[in-house]
Amino acid sequence: MAIASARPTVSPAARILVKEVNWLGDLVMSLPALWAVRQTFPQAHLGVLVREELASFFSLLPWVDCVLSYRLRSRSRWLGSRWELVRNIQAGTWDVAVLFPRSFESALWMYLAKVPVRIGVIADARRWLLTHPIRVDMKHPGRHQSLGWLELVQKALGCGPPSESIPVVVPRTALPDNVAKEFPAGHPFLVFAPGAAYGPAKQWPVESWRRLARSVVSRGLRCVFVGTASERDLCDAIAQDLGRSAHVVAGATTLPELAQLLVHSRGYVGNDSGATHLAGLLGVPTVALFGSTNPVRTAPLGHRCQVLYDPPDCSPCLARTCRFGDNHCLRRISPEQVLEALAKLGSL
Incomplete structure (x- = not known):
């Protein structure tokens, strides 16, 4: 399969799906990159694909348009739960997928869902599954982890650093x-x-x-x-x-x-x-x-x-x-x- 080398052409109104990372701390550290995508494409339909237990977090981020959650099963439902996820991604008719995790499986889902533009870092023998594999040192010991995801979206989509703080909306009316x-x-x-x-x-x-x-x-x-x-x-x-x-x-x-x-x-x-x-x-x-x-x-x-x-x-x-x-x-x-x-x- 041919791998594109140039930055993809992305419509201002594109449907962009970001596969988020799998732990709350990592997710929070990835938000500057997600917010940079939003600022670069303010008219886009921005969605996130995230584990079920983290989905409620995005109720705090009104600038995310769509939350697609999933729960992967084991044993008898291992294959079925993954095919269900692929079908759900495909039903969203996404134009672009941006993968924050480095895993092979996350790239395979987007490949099987036939998302036209698939962006992610080169890792885990998955380069052939991506249309735009990006070289980023995500484990650089001397820089903050958040900067790796920012480098990914800068190289792939031309996103600059966020120009303002990340908007987070938390109701302050009463304690739980x-x-x-x-x-x-x-x-x-x-x-x-x-x-x-x-x-x-x-x-x-x-x-x-x-x-x-x-x-x-x-x-x-x-x-x-x-x-x-x-x-x-x-x-x-x-x-x-x-x-x-x-x-x-x-x-x-x-x-x-x-x-x-x-x-x-x-x-x-x-x-x-x-x-x-x-x-x-x-x-x-x-x-x-x-x-x-x-x-x-x-x-x-x-x-x-x-x-x-x-x-x-x-x-x-x-x-x-x-x-x-x-x-x-x-x-x-x-x-x-x-x-x-x-x-x-x-x-x-």
Whole structure:
């Protein structure tokens, strides 16, 4: 199959489908590139293809015209769920597909759906599936991950850097019901996200979280613990001695509700995780705790973010579990340092 070498000709009113990445943190870091596509093609019909569990996030982005969600099945429905997805893509009669993931499978879907223009980085032996394969070093250790996606859309579509901040619309009318019923109206609180979907190597120690939470409560603030359902036990273990000064909603909020909770808070503390990137995007005072990962690559975007990182020689290892068994890189960050960062951000 012939591969085009020149930049594609894209109509101002084209139907452009962007295959989004698969994790909340990565998705947030890809938004500057998605917003650059929107600004370059303001009359286009801009859609995103995204995993079902992330689809509700796009209710916060009114400039995205269409959200096509999917859930891939395993075992008996492995093939059927993928053919259903291909048919759904094909039914959208998209003119252009832009692939943010580097996976072979995402390119195969667009190829089988016969999208005329298929753009993505050269990776995973998929070059022949793309009409416009683009060479981008997505793993460059010295630059932020968001810049790789921006380079992709610049080279392929002529998009410049976004000329203004990314519009995000979060209702500020009230707290989510499951928090409002626990907290008196107007009582200040901080949001804590002690988990990390990638693995325990990213997690600050439980005892450090407990010390931080006790200090926050002693200052007259309350604590809301967020995360996935699988992180609820972790949150409960940290909050167990705080009584009514703490509330655990891990696994009990949608992404829009999490955003609503964040914008009502005085500030946020979390590991290198999706919730941390969301807090940074929303302009919430954010303290991000880094250890096994490199903040040069994946620090949260936003002007009110404070990154704490005190790397030993083994960091960044990018491992899911610490090979030494003690998360030494994160133990080097003290609760007192976090409190100082929160104070500098005006959260205390």
